[in-house]
Amino acid sequence: MPAPEDFWSYFAAVATYVAVLAIPGGVVGWAAGLRGWALAGLAPLLSYAITGLAGPWLAIVHVPYGPLSVAACTLLLAVVLYGLRRLAVARGWMTPGAEEPREPWTRRAHLAVAACVGIATAVSIAVVVSGRGGTTAVFQRWDTVFHANGIRYIAETGDGSLTGMGTLNWYPDGSFYPNAYHLVGALVYQLSGTSIPVTLNAVTMPIAGLFALAMVALVRQLGGRAVFAGCAALVAGGATTGAYESVSSGLLPFALGIVLTPLAAVALQRFVVRPGVDTGAVLALGAVGLLAAHSSALFGAILFALPLVVQRWYRALRGRRVDGVPEGKAAWRVVGGDVLKMIPVMLGAGLLAAPHILGAITFTSGSYPYHPWGSHMPVWKALAMLATFKQVLPVPQIWLTVFLALGALTLVALRRMRWVMLSALGLSALFVVVACFGGEDWVISLSRPWWNDRFRLMALAAIPMCLIAAHGMSEAQRWLAKVATGRAWVRARPWLTGRVGLATAVLIVVAMGVLTGGFYRAANAKTVSLLYYNGLPGEVVPPVSQDEIDAMDRLGELGIPGDQKVLNDRLDGTAWMYALTGVHPVAAHYDAGAVNPDAVYMAVHFRDYDTDPRVRAVTRELNVHYVLVGSGTIRRDTPIAPGLQKLDGLDFVTVVYRNPGAVIYRITK
Numbered sequence: 001m002p003a004p005e006d007f008w009s010y011f012a013a014v015a016t017y018v019a020v021l022a023i024p025g026g027v028v029g030w031a032a033g034l035r036g037w038a039l040a041g042l043a044p045l046l047s048y049a050i051t052g053l054a055g056p057w058l059a060i061v062h063v064p065y066g067p068l069s070v071a072a073c074t075l076l077l078a079v080v081l082y083g084l085r086r087l088a089v090a091r092g093w094m095t096p097g098a099e100e101p102r103e104p105w106t107r108r109a110h111l112a113v114a115a116c117v118g119i120a121t122a123v124s125i126a127v128v129v130s131g132r133g134g135t136t137a138v139f140q141r142w143d144t145v146f147h148a149n150g151i152r153y154i155a156e157t158g159d160g161s162l163t164g165m166g167t168l169n170w171y172p173d174g175s176f177y178p179n180a181y182h183l184v185g186a187l188v189y190q191l192s193g194t195s196i197p198v199t200l201n202a203v204t205m206p207i208a209g210l211f212a213l214a215m216v217a218l219v220r221q222l223g224g225r226a227v228f229a230g231c232a233a234l235v236a237g238g239a240t241t242g243a244y245e246s247v248s249s250g251l252l253p254f255a256l257g258i259v260l261t262p263l264a265a266v267a268l269q270r271f272v273v274r275p276g277v278d279t280g281a282v283l284a285l286g287a288v289g290l291l292a293a294h295s296s297a298l299f300g301a302i303l304f305a306l307p308l309v310v311q312r313w314y315r316a317l318r319g320r321r322v323d324g325v326p327e328g329k330a331a332w333r334v335v336g337g338d339v340l341k342m343i344p345v346m347l348g349a350g351l352l353a354a355p356h357i358l359g360a361i362t363f364t365s366g367s368y369p370y371h372p373w374g375s376h377m378p379v380w381k382a383l384a385m386l387a388t389f390k391q392v393l394p395v396p397q398i399w400l401t402v403f404l405a406l407g408a409l410t411l412v413a414l415r416r417m418r419w420v421m422l423s424a425l426g427l428s429a430l431f432v433v434v435a436c437f438g439g440e441d442w443v444i445s446l447s448r449p450w451w452n453d454r455f456r457l458m459a460l461a462a463i464p465m466c467l468i469a470a471h472g473m474s475e476a477q478r479w480l481a482k483v484a485t486g487r488a489w490v491r492a493r494p495w496l497t498g499r500v501g502l503a504t505a506v507l508i509v510v511a512m513g514v515l516t517g518g519f520y521r522a523a524n525a526k527t528v529s530l531l532y533y534n535g536l537p538g539e540v541v542p543p544v545s546q547d548e549i550d551a552m553d554r555l556g557e558l559g560i561p562g563d564q565k566v567l568n569d570r571l572d573g574t575a576w577m578y579a580l581t582g583v584h585p586v587a588a589h590y591d592a593g594a595v596n597p598d599a600v601y602m603a604v605h606f607r608d609y610d611t612d613p614r615v616r617a618v619t620r621e622l623n624v625h626y627v628l629v630g631s632g633t634i635r636r637d638t639p640i641a642p643g644l645q646k647l648d649g650l651d652f653v654t655v656v657y658r659n660p661g662a663v664i665y666r667i668t669k
Contacts, residue, residue, distance in 0.1 A: 319331075
């Protein structure tokens with residue numbers, strides 16, 4: 001039976017997820033010298049790095065993955081980093097401090113920014129809760145069943161390898177998939193004791209809050225104003241194309257990679273300003289964390305953060321001051337030094353992530369088919385989507401567009417973050433190329449890390465676009481403060497002068513919240529609702545119906561051993577069987593690419609059990625004793641597999657359970 005799905009189980013799952021993100025990464029980050037917003041922002045990424053490394057490496061040495069083994073890996077890594085850092089400081093190899101932001105924030109500023117992160121997180125939670133699926137609803141989109149089954153597999157078997165969870169569908173050998181998302185989810189599932197749907201919802205709810213925290217850490221690291229950081233958090237919590245569109249499509253690990261991407265620039269900035277064993281370790285672990293979260297996340301992070309280094313080198317070529325570089329140092333030495341110092345970091349990250357790299361190479365050269373998404377929209381339409389922060393829904397986020405324009409017009413005020421504009425131009429150009437010329441061979445090759453998918457590239461382009469819009473919002477506050485302090489009645493009251501900045505910041509935040517209807521909560525909830533309905537509400541029937549859930553629950557009560565499989569249709573929603581009940585299905589994912597040919601044959605020919613010896617042989621080989629047939633499929637134009645249609649009355653099966661939308665048969669011969 002599934003775990004109870006009440007408020008307290010849900011609360012326990014969310015609290016557990018926060019702890020899993022904060023504790024391992026926080027301990028390792030602190031040992032590596034991170035403090036303040038850098039520690040808070042990088043802790044989730046480091047936690048994903050720790051779990052993403054622990055799972056595959058523990059599998060290689062045959063140690064079960066779980067809370068205790070992850071705790072041991074965390075402590076081991078923390079001790080090593082702490083010892084190396086202390087040794088480097090004691091020997092005079094490095095002097096910490098240069099990597100920290102020079103511009104101080106007041107205590108009030110820190111609290112105000114933290115409040116903005118809290119608001120963004122609350123908005124994110126409200127968006128998911130009100131996404132018309134409920135907090136415990138089963139996700140309906142394509143890949144979510146794979147993620148759900150993977151989390152339960154890791155938790156039940158302790159197999160954290162990069163192919164293990166794939167054996168549920170691609171048996172017997174499995175299929176490569178970067179699994180940090182699932183490894184963290186497995187810890188949440190084990191520690192909280194909740195069901196898989198609750199776990200998935202709990203991990204999804206604060207997604208935009210993580211985005212907001214990453215944005216704040218980036219702005220703080222690069223010396224931005226507290227108002228800028230707070231605005232960045234609020235924009236991240238409201239922008240549809242940031243985290244919510246990826247979630248709505250069921251691209252859960254990809255959405256995770258997007259919201260963690262800004263942290264690549266944080267780690268990179270700290271390293272280039274003060275190269276050292278500690279900053280290098282954080283950069284290497286950050287790269288591994290992105291790679292383990294989603295293969296494309298590391299590619300996207302490189303494209304996003306590369307302009308930071310380009311701006312640094314440009315300043316060196318112009319003879320201007322460069323962070324962490326003595327005045328008068330030749331430009332070629334700055335560029336060459338940065339490149340040379342990056343080599344050991346890349347080598348270290350490559351060694352740590354060797355299982356992921358080898359797995360990815362094997363996967364791309366294997367038999368799994370690659371089906372690019374061709375898109376041929378007009379260029380003007382693609383540009384309009386970028387500027388209005390909308391792609392799924394027809395309503396533009398007009399206030400973000402206004403602030404985006406204001407941010408672009410005040411680019412000079414970005415100072416050390418002007419590179420963000422270059423990042424925005426590059427990533428936006430990549431989106432436009434894929435959206436408008438997606439069928440061209442060279443475009444398909446260029447965008448392969450993102451499966452030639454314009455929706456994924458829109459999310460990537462949204463990162464710098466959100467930063468520019470947040471900059472525009474903060475510049476509006478600066479202008480308001482300047483106007484207010486110029487008033488005679490303010491100048492006559494000196495005690496008011498110091499409060500004008502806070503008052504105008506509060507005013508613009510409140511105005512933004514009111515004008516956007518709670519930071520676009522309703523629009524984003526409508527977007528996220530697609531995660532639960534696989535289409536606009538009312539247009540389609542969810543492929544995983546309540547009748548099918550009830551039938552799967554009944555399967556869980558039949559005491560089916562773990563070495564047995566239940567024959568099911570690949571597309572009717574019953575692939576969720578393992579995630580919900582622990583019973584192994586023949587088809588554990590909607591995706592039929594490169595699956596076991598026996599599973600395909602059974603779906604087509606099972607009705608011929610009496611006359612087809614291969615069907616009987618495969619039934620024995622897969623140890624199939626039950627059949628579950630649901631109703632409706634995730635593809636509206638595809639019926640139930642022919643081998644599972646009209647089984648009533650056949651002499652080799654008998655009905656053991658039936659409801660209006662699903663039926664369970666027992667094989668009697």
